[in-house]
Amino acid sequence: MKRADGELLLLWTLPLLGVIWISAFLLFPGFVQPMSPTLSAEQVAAFYRDPENLPRIRYSMILFNWFGVGLIPILALIALQIRRMAHRTPIFSYAIVACAAGGPTIFLMADLFWLLAAFRPERDPQLTLLLNDLAWVTFSSQVGFLIAQNVILALAIHLDRQQRPVFRPWVAHFNLVVAALLIPAAFAGAAMTGPFAWDGVLTFWVRNVAIGLWIAVMGVVLGRAIQRQRSEQQAAA
Amino acid sequence: MNAGFEKRLIGVWLALSAITLAQLGIGSVGVRAGLAPSAALAAGAIGIALIKVRIIIREFMEVRHAPVLLGRLTDLWVVLTGAMLLGAHLAGTAFAKG
Amino acid sequence: MSAAPPDSKRELWIGWWTLVVFYNLYGLLFFVITRTQPPPEPSLDPSEVVQWFHDRHYGLLYGYAIVSIVGGATAIMNATLAYSMRRMSVSRAFAYSYLVIYALATLPGMLIMGVACTVGAMRPDRDPALMSWIYDFAFLSFEGTMGVFLIGSLVWMVAVLLDENGVFPKWFGYLNLCNALTEVVVAPAWIFKSGPFAWNGAIAWWINMGVFVTYTVVFLTLLRRMILREDFGTGPLPELAP
Amino acid sequence: MNGRPEVVRFVPGQPDMWAFVLFEGFVFTAYFGVYVFSRARSPDLFLESQAHLDLRIGFFNTLALLASSWSVARCVQAAREGSYRAATTNAFLTMLFGFVFLVSKLREWVVEIEQGFTFTADEFSSFYYFLTGIHFLHLLIGFVALAVAVYQLRSPARRSQEIVETCATYWHTIDFLWVLIFALLYVMR
Numbered sequence: 001m002k003r004a005d006g007e008l009l010l011l012w013t014l015p016l017l018g019v020i021w022i023s024a025f026l027l028f029p030g031f032v033q034p035m036s037p038t039l040s041a042e043q044v045a046a047f048y049r050d051p052e053n054l055p056r057i058r059y060s061m062i063l064f065n066w067f068g069v070g071l072i073p074i075l076a077l078i079a080l081q082i083r084r085m086a087h088r089t090p091i092f093s094y095a096i097v098a099c100a101a102g103g104p105t106i107f108l109m110a111d112l113f114w115l116l117a118a119f120r121p122e123r124d125p126q127l128t129l130l131l132n133d134l135a136w137v138t139f140s141s142q143v144g145f146l147i148a149q150n151v152i153l154a155l156a157i158h159l160d161r162q163q164r165p166v167f168r169p170w171v172a173h174f175n176l177v178v179a180a181l182l183i184p185a186a187f188a189g190a191a192m193t194g195p196f197a198w199d200g201v202l203t204f205w206v207r208n209v210a211i212g213l214w215i216a217v218m219g220v221v222l223g224r225a226i227q228r229q230r231s232e233q234q235a236a237a
Numbered sequence: 238m239n240a241g242f243e244k245r246l247i248g249v250w251l252a253l254s255a256i257t258l259a260q261l262g263i264g265s266v267g268v269r270a271g272l273a274p275s276a277a278l279a280a281g282a283i284g285i286a287l288i289k290v291r292i293i294i295r296e297f298m299e300v301r302h303a304p305v306l307l308g309r310l311t312d313l314w315v316v317l318t319g320a321m322l323l324g325a326h327l328a329g330t331a332f333a334k335g
Numbered sequence: 336m337s338a339a340p341p342d343s344k345r346e347l348w349i350g351w352w353t354l355v356v357f358y359n360l361y362g363l364l365f366f367v368i369t370r371t372q373p374p375p376e377p378s379l380d381p382s383e384v385v386q387w388f389h390d391r392h393y394g395l396l397y398g399y400a401i402v403s404i405v406g407g408a409t410a411i412m413n414a415t416l417a418y419s420m421r422r423m424s425v426s427r428a429f430a431y432s433y434l435v436i437y438a439l440a441t442l443p444g445m446l447i448m449g450v451a452c453t454v455g456a457m458r459p460d461r462d463p464a465l466m467s468w469i470y471d472f473a474f475l476s477f478e479g480t481m482g483v484f485l486i487g488s489l490v491w492m493v494a495v496l497l498d499e500n501g502v503f504p505k506w507f508g509y510l511n512l513c514n515a516l517t518e519v520v521v522a523p524a525w526i527f528k529s530g531p532f533a534w535n536g537a538i539a540w541w542i543n544m545g546v547f548v549t550y551t552v553v554f555l556t557l558l559r560r561m562i563l564r565e566d567f568g569t570g571p572l573p574e575l576a577p
Numbered sequence: 578m579n580g581r582p583e584v585v586r587f588v589p590g591q592p593d594m595w596a597f598v599l600f601e602g603f604v605f606t607a608y609f610g611v612y613v614f615s616r617a618r619s620p621d622l623f624l625e626s627q628a629h630l631d632l633r634i635g636f637f638n639t640l641a642l643l644a645s646s647w648s649v650a651r652c653v654q655a656a657r658e659g660s661y662r663a664a665t666t667n668a669f670l671t672m673l674f675g676f677v678f679l680v681s682k683l684r685e686w687v688v689e690i691e692q693g694f695t696f697t698a699d700e701f702s703s704f705y706y707f708l709t710g711i712h713f714l715h716l717l718i719g720f721v722a723l724a725v726a727v728y729q730l731r732s733p734a735r736r737s738q739e740i741v742e743t744c745a746t747y748w749h750t751i752d753f754l755w756v757l758i759f760a761l762l763y764v765m766r
Contacts, residue, residue, distance in 0.1 A: 087346055088343060089347060089418050091347070091350055091415055091418050094417050094430075095411040095413075095414035098411075098437070099438075101439060102438055102442065105439075106446065109447075127465070129458075130465050133458070134451075137450050137453050137454050138450050142406075144402075144404060145410065148408055148411065152411055155349065159346065186403045186404045187397070187400045189396050189453030189454070189457050190400055243654075246647055246650050246654075247647070250647040253643045254643060257640060258636070260636070260764050264632045268628075268632070274624060279765060279766075282765040282766070283760065283761070285764075286764075287757075293752055294753060296650075298749045300589075302587065302589075303586060303588050304588060305586070307588055307595060310599060311598075314599055314602050318757075321609075322610060325610040325611070325617070329613065330618075333617070505593035506591075506592070506594075506597060510596075510597070512597070513597070513600055520711060523696075527703070530703070532703060549600075
């Protein structure tokens with residue numbers, strides 16, 4: 001079995017991961033109709049106490065807890081493709097590895113806060129509100145590693161000057177566009193209403209759709225690159 | 238081992254120990270007499286310690302054989318430390334609590 | 336063979352300039368915009384904490400928004416520093432340990448504080464007792480996270496001391512030890528609410544900050560020299576990694 | 578190898594270690610400064626709390642570290658003259674003196690803590706445990722330095738005089754910092 005075969009196997013976990021993530025997203029009642037930051041402590045507590053919501057909150061967040069880190073192998077594959085680029089140092093692939101550690105950890109923290117809020121919904125509403133705020137702010141505003149990931153990848157592609165570059169230039173441009181779409185979400189804490197609020201168009205919908213799109217597009221591009229690598233290896237053998 | 242060197246090292250150790258013994262004596266007398274803290278006492282305690290430090294640096298650490306610059310730098314440290322500690326004492330006295 | 340083309344060190348310069356720009360921005364964001372450094376007193380009572388958040392409302396919300404946009408830059412910075420270890424005659428384990436330790440460090444070292452301060456500032460009418468908890472969470476996660484920097488500096492120290500390629504001078508190895516020791520010195524911040532050992536104290540904050548700033552300026556300078564010295568030539572690219 | 582003639586001036590060990598000694602020396606100066614300042618602000622409190630310390634133990638500890646400095650200086654000289662056996666013996670002797678200090682210091686702490694004189698007892702006790710604690714940490718690192726020196730002396734293939742001197746310089750630093758700590762915590766009034 002060749003190296004690339006194992007890599008393809010890892011890549012094929014991506015569609016499965018996508019199905020699980022979309023299911024968990026739809027299952028969590030706070031995502032389909034994103035919760036507003038303007039809800040009062042009592043309203044937030046009521047959200048967690050609602051017997052309709054509670055199991056959905058718990059099971060969706062358990063799913064995210066299991067599979068939130070599932071993206072790390074894909075990022076590792078991207079790091080390996082960067083190693084194939086015409087660079088003189090491994091700095092860019094190192095940086096992607098560093099991002100791979102940071103991003104999912106942040107998502108994991110948000111997941112923990114949601115699960116904690118749901119664990120004892122009878123808690124003082126002020127405490128439930130605090131946990132809910134911590135979860136949403138962590139989830140929405142902490143886009144730093146995702147932006148860094150896109151910019152680093154774009155730079156790496158841009159500097160990959162060889163006959164047949166690993167990724168084509170449009171992938172770099174695509175990554176920059178995604179990075180730009182993620183920036184408004186950083187201001188989630190500063191706005192209680194409007195497009196920048198954590199339930200707003202920019203912070204919630206644009207950001208999450210951009211992330212989803214990035215995963216899908218990078219999955220396809222990555223698949224092609226690995227396929228090409230595999231056929232090159234076969235030809236060389 | 239070089240006998241002259243050996244003698245000198247023992248001499249240095251004896252001198253340092255003697256100063257320490259003197260510190261022990263002065264300290265005990267101070268405790269028994271219940272001496273009130275003062276700038277002079279503080280300066281004395283720090284000064285004696287810094288003399289010991291300088292002996293260690295010059296003899297044990299062999300700075301006396303080192304390029305002049307190193308001797309200047311270590312002396313600078315000794316002097317600055319003394320000045321800063323004395324300054325800290327005076328400043329602390331000026332801003333005494335209660 | 337002619338001299339290296341000017342762009343052969345581009346990756347290294349990108350890393351170095353990111354470091355320089357980031358540290359300046361970091362100072363601006365923490366000292367000027369959010370005004371969370373130098374740190375306030377840990378002994379504030381809950382109503383004073385509420386007032387503290389009130390005084391910095393917009394600074395905290397927008398300042399930490401910018402922190403969360405640029406925070407990921409630490410990845411390329413740490414990658415560049417890890418690369419310096421790759422140039423040394425030591426095992427790759429050093430570079431990898433450094434990279435992972437500092438990737439982890441970004442969270443408690445900076446981002447958690449951003450989340451906490453944002454959550455604190457966004458609802459000024461929150462129960463003051465909870466505001467006080469948020470305040471402690473922000474500053475203690477920021478200053479009280481020690482192990483990552485302690486072990487990270489020690490890894491770098493050992494790599495520099497063992498290295499035979501002279502990537503960094505040995506004294507920088509020892510300076511890493513000084514920096515590592517400041518992480519021990521900050522530990523009493525978990526115990527004291529006032530005095531020199533508290534999180535804003537003369538020892539736990541001011542002296543440590545002095546050491547850290549010296550350390551940072553020194554490694555930026557040394558890293559720059561390393562890049563200037565680096566001789567890639569115009570030859571073929573280093574063998575592509577498997 | 579003969580002892581170097583008196584006229585030739587040389588830096589003992591790596592100059593890099595001297596940079597460390599000076600830098601760490603200034604960091605300690607800063608710690609001491611904060612201590613002396615706090616002390617001068619509340620002299621009575623410090624004096625009262627200081628009575629918990631036993632000056633004689635401080636004296637004994639100082640002698641132990643001074644002796645360790647003496648033996649490590651002999652180690653360097655012996656190595657310089659090529660008598661590696663004597664150098665190794667002196668390095669071990671240094672470890673022994675260091676160990677005497679270590680045990681004595683630990684015993685002192687245990688007794689004091691049992692008397693309720695803990696890290697958080699009062700302002701003086703905080704400084705006492707902080708300064709002696711951070712010094713203790715330097716001592717532990719010192720054992721690593723001595724181990725490096727012994728490792729160098731053991732095999733004819735290594736025996737770098739520079740590294741032996743570097744380790745000795747570090748060890749002396751532990752000694753002279755303690756001399757100041759002794760004066761500031763135990764003797765000063």
